[in-house]
Amino acid sequence: MATDNIKLNGKKVAILVADGFEQVEMTEPRKALEAAGAGTDLVSPARGTVKSWGHTEWGQEYPVDVSLEDASAGDYDALMLPGGVMNPDKLRMNQKAIDFVKDFFESGKPVAAICHAPWTLIEADVVRGRTLTSYESVKTDLRNAGADWIDEEVVVDNGLVTSRKPDDLPAFNKKMIEEIAEGRHTGQMQQQQYRQRATVGATQGRKRSNAAYPERGKQSRTASVDEWPDVQGRREAMEASQSG
Numbered sequence: 067m068a069t070d071n072i073k074l075n076g077k078k079v080a081i082l083v084a085d086g087f088e089q090v091e092m093t094e095p096r097k098a099l100e101a102a103g104a105g106t107d108l109v110s111p112a113r114g115t116v117k118s119w120g121h122t123e124w125g126q127e128y129p130v131d132v133s134l135e136d137a138s139a140g141d142y143d144a145l146m147l148p149g150g151v152m153n154p155d156k157l158r159m160n161q162k163a164i165d166f167v168k169d170f171f172e173s174g175k176p177v178a179a180i181c182h183a184p185w186t187l188i189e190a191d192v193v194r195g196r197t198l199t200s201y202e203s204v205k206t207d208l209r210n211a212g213a214d215w216i217d218e219e220v221v222v223d224n225g226l227v228t229s230r231k232p233d234d235l236p237a238f239n240k241k242m243i244e245e246i247a248e249g250r251h252t253g254q255m256q257q258q259q260y261r262q263r264a265t266v267g268a269t270q271g272r273k274r275s276n277a278a279y280p281e282r283g284k285q286s287r288t289a290s291v292d293e294w295p296d297v298q299g300r301r302e303a304m305e306a307s308q309s310g
Contacts, residue, residue: 149181
């Protein structure tokens with residue numbers, strides 16, 4: 067599908083950022099989206115303006131179109147997540163941002179994330195069983211969270227588009243536009259529903275087992291450490307099981 071012929075007229079895309087997002091990873095995808103006819107909103111927990119990072123130093127400031135506090139995934143057709151180290155690190159500690167991201171997956175809407183942005187996806191628990199890529203330093207975090215990480219310039223998995231770095235932007239933008247043009251992806255919605263059911267089932271199963279066999283419960287908590295979706299969570303779980 068040639069993106070030159072794809073039109074996104076009537077589509078609206080949220081671009082979620084915090085201070086420290088990589089400037090070119092926002093400006094170039096935004097330019098590509100608007101050239102295809104989509105409307106875009108810069109959504110941020112920052113008030114008024116949000117500050118970018120230009121590779122090795124602070125970059126330009128950009129006006130925030132919609133405060134994260136007032137944003138709703140229901141108002142958008144897709145989500146785009148730029149990278150930068152500080153940006154996703156701030157977002158993954160913001161529960162409103164995590165809930166906002168989850169809403170797109172639960173409704174099957176396309177999501178595009180580049181560079182370090184998958185850190186936020188890990189925190190939202192939406193990468194287990196998914197195939198994606200990222201900046202190389204995020205690879206282990208993604209694999210620990212249950213993702214299948216591969217080293218390619220762009221990876222598409224049921225509406226989830228990921229790339230590694232700014233050099234990949236041409237391929238990233240092309241696939242992002244294609245996936246948004248296709249609309250909702252049932253596969254993405256079904257995968258998220260499956261993950262939620264699996265998480266609830268595992269939690270309930272452990273509770274029943276722990277209630278019936280307290281000593282086994284202590285052992286099972288240690289044995290299930292590898293199932294935790296993030297590195298810090300596994301570390302805290304291991305420490306808690308050892309102290310108990």
